[in-house]
Amino acid sequence: MPDEKERQPEFKTTVDGTVVRRVYTAGDLAEFPIDNSLPGDYPFTRNIMPAGYRSRLWTMRQYAGFATVEETNRRYKYLYQQGQTGFSVAFHLPTQEGYDSDHPLAAGEVGKCGVAIDSLQDMEELWAGIPLAQVSTSMTINATAPIILAMYIAAAEKQGADRSKLDGTVQNDILKEYIARNTYIFAPGPSMRLTTDLCSFCAKEMPKWNSISISGYHMREAGATAIQEAAFTLANGIAYVQAMIDKGMEVDSFAPRFSFFFAAYTNLLEEVAKFRALRRVWSKIMKERFGAKNPRSMMLRYHVQTDGFTLTEQQPLNNIVRVTIQALASVLGSCQSLHTNSFDEALALPSEEAVQVALRTQQVIAYESGVADTVDPLGGSYYVEELTNKIEQGIKEYIARIDEIGGALEAIKKGYIQREIRRSAYDYQRAVDSGEQVVVGVNKFTSGEESDIKILEIDEAIERKQVERLRKLKHERDNAKVKEVLDGVRRVAESDENVMPVLVDAVKAYATVGEISDVLRGVFGEYKEPSML
Amino acid sequence: MPTKKIRVLIAKPGLDGHDRGAMVVAQGLRDAGMEVIYLGLRVTPEQIAEAAVQEDVDVVGLSCLSGAHMALFPKTVGLTRERTDKGILFIGGGIIPKKDVPKLQEAGIARTFGPGAPIPEIVTFIKNNTGGE
Secondary structure, three states, X not given: OOOOOOOOOOOEOOOOOOEOOOOOOHHHHOOOOOOOOOOOOOOOOOOOOOOHHHOOOOEEXXXXXXXXXXXXXXXXXXXXXXXXXXXXXEEOHHHHOOOOOOOHHHOOOOOOOOEOOOOHHHHHHHOOOOOOOOOEEEEEOOOOHHHHHHHHHHHHHHOOOOHHHOEEEEOOOOXXXXXXXXXXXXXXXXXXXXXXXHHHHHHHHOOOEEOEEEEOHHHHHOOOOHHHHHHHHHHHHHHHHHHHHHOOOOHHHHHHHEEEEEEEOOOHHHHHHHHHHHHHHHHHHHHHHOOOOOHHHHOOOEXXXXXXXXXXXXXXXXXXXXXXXXXXXXXXXXXXXXXOOOOOOOOOOOOHHHHHHHHHHHHHHHHOOOOOOOOOOOOOOHHHHHHHHHHHHHHHHHHHHHHHHOOHHHHHHOOHHHHHHHHHHHHHHHHHHHOOOOOEOOOEOOOOOOOOOOOOOOOOHHHHHHHHHHHHHHHHOOHHHHHHHHHHHHHHHHOOOOOHHHHHHXXXXXXXXXXXXXXXXXXXXXXXXXXXX | OOOOOOXXXXXXXXXXXXXXXXXXXXXXXXXXXXXXXXXXXXXXHHHHHHHHHHOOOXXXXXXXXXXXXXXXXXXXXXXXXXXXXXXXXXXXXXXXXXXXXXXXXXXXXXXXXXXXXXXXXXXXXXHHHHOOO
């Protein structure tokens, strides 16, 4: 048969990714070491557990939080009734960056990208009627993670729960905040101290709590390629493990509670291979580099969120299809938990209808598609195995380069990681602008129609209400006690002691996020981003 | 005589840290021959207005993805116009719901560019509305 002409000169997984060949055979795998491991066996390429989703489906965990605690509490109860099996809290930016709702920089931000939490009072009401001893909660909080975890513990204890029984995750991944997302407060040094204080506190007092969720998601959102996302996340992971060891902790005492968080793009097979490679590389790092003995320390457990950047403002219903493919990639990649984005998120915060479609997408995959019925169904595909090996190589090359620079912290301080991601983001935009990268409805198959979908609006009165509520709290609480606990926070922050116990005392006295953060700013100073342009 | 380059100030008012769009646009405008000053994150409307005057810019680009644009964009335009009568062109970007666009236009934001806006479109808009090259 004559050779067919192909429709483009070269095929690539992502814009600057791996070149894809026409067909893959067993011969393509010959150059790589053989990995015949089964699911549940080191290096866990196929799955960390032997039975995968046959024993337990992934946790369908939708990130939500907006406006006031009452409204968010109502949304949580709604999601719970709809069959959601875990909570994920979005905090508004002032809480994430250590400002109370009445701070001038909070103007316009109150209740916008998440729920407004100023004090323990807000945290208690957020969980009204939801027994914290019986649920699993993930909280996207980083710079102020120790304060917010202290509030969660205090709220749970007020409900009568024992802190050792609490199940959940705090993101607590400050390093990626300097690379992407940017909700840092302090410089990397003191921030690492707070991060590791939280991790060692959890190792001792909260055996079911994931003390960190080392995140690639936000780097991907900022423009990283699949390999960059994977490599920079594991490089940060190495920095955290090393910092814990430097604190005198034994690796197997904390590493089993380390968890991860990644994005899923629409390039399905590349994403599946990324997740497989990530599991393999991390287990080897933990075993070979850090001498972990407990297999649980070597298991990469992770949450996935379908990627927000891939959602388009144009023809928003197309996003349902994108999210479906991304969710499928996550499940075929054997994630532990998954958030599916809502189709309207390039336009506004998601409406209740859009959130429901997103959750239903996961349920259709779980119960109708059949992909969850066998473990790692794409394992053994020549192409997926080849890509897994290629991505593993790419990750290792980046980690070697970062080691040369002196580790992730140094690489961040020097701006290396930021520049790599920025370059990828710009390359991607140019590829879209030139049409080399097709985005349906954006640079091809455009219809020129205006989207007309109902979107969620945040009532502007919420800011006034929240500020009023805070004013009332500050008037009614025991302010002498607040002063005393804040002095305690300062004293501990200036010492080498773990900050967590004193923070629990402080929030129980209703000291606010802003007040506690101000004390810490006084001790640690504030970080100002270096110019990257 | 060489044509004077268009000077652009890009800033992110408020607490939002999503700077991919702002950075990509800044780089794109620079590659299109403009002089770009990036003011960075967590800046107040006052700081942006001050910088716009001091840097004598022709264009101010504001980016916000947190939903705080209605509180921050008009205020920035107002504070800048109090300080200078140079007809600075204001453009905005981010997650801006359609219903807010006319209100922002009334407040002086000449055009908003949403997710996926092509850089050449932004370049053309700026060139057409500043009379520069």
